[in-house]
Amino acid sequence: MGKREQIVQAALELFCTEGFQATSTAKISKKAGVATGTLFIYFNSKQELINQLYLESKKEMSQMIHGELRDGLTPKEQLWRFWYCSVIWAIDNSLKFRFLNQFRTSAFISKLIKEEVDTLFEDFDILMRKYVDEGVFGDYSIEVVYTSYTGQFMEMIHYVLNxxxxxxxEEIAKFVTDSFQILWEGVAK
Structure with missing residues (x-):
């Protein structure tokens, strides 16, 4: 693992266990096993580190989701694939999931990064809007569907991880499947 990766991993662990305020760049460098100034070779500030970690984590997640786009699936089958894939990613990357959750509404994430993240999930957004337009989700707006999906997903993952x-x-798989079924029955026509 290179120095940049060591710094990113140390930052991820510290942000998740100690929070933003308690995590100094010196603490990150120490945990990473690098000299204090080394962090600034890769990141101009702690905020830039947070933004890059956020973007990189979202990229990983979006790549996994994009790998699940398939032609010929019913809306329920396609949404299930997204759901299941996102769950696997979140469980396998629990620190990144916790970090993303911690910073998803944070002012520390720049507008530019948020816009870039939005483009990562553009195909998913287009598909979901198509389903809304086709009436797959009844009369519910895209905002209601997204809020339901995101809220249930986040709480389900928190429960599984904690x-x-x-x-x-098998218990986890049943819980994940049942959670999806409740979501589907709540938003589908």
Missing amino acids: SNTMTED
Whole structure:
């Protein structure tokens, strides 16, 4: 792992465990095992580091989702593929998921980065808007569908990641499937 990756990993861990305010660049450098000034070779500031970490994490997630776009699937099948793929990514990348959740409404994420992130999910957005236009989600607006999808997804992942009772893969799979079914029944026509 190169120095940049060490810095990114250390920052990710510290932001998730100690929060933004308690995480100094010196702390990040120390945890990464690099000299304090090394961080500034790769990032001009802590805010730039946060923005890049946010963008890179969203890129990873979007690449996985884009890999699931398929022709010929029903809307339910396609949405399930997005849901399942996002769940796998979030569980496999739990620190990145927690980081994204922590900063998704933060003023630390620049407008430019937010706009770039929006372009990453443009194909998903186009497909969802097509489904809305076709009446797949009844009379619900795209905002209602997105809010329902995002809210249920975030809470479901938090539960899976923090649950002490769900230890078996089969339990998690059933929970994920049931959560999707509730979402679908709530928004589909």
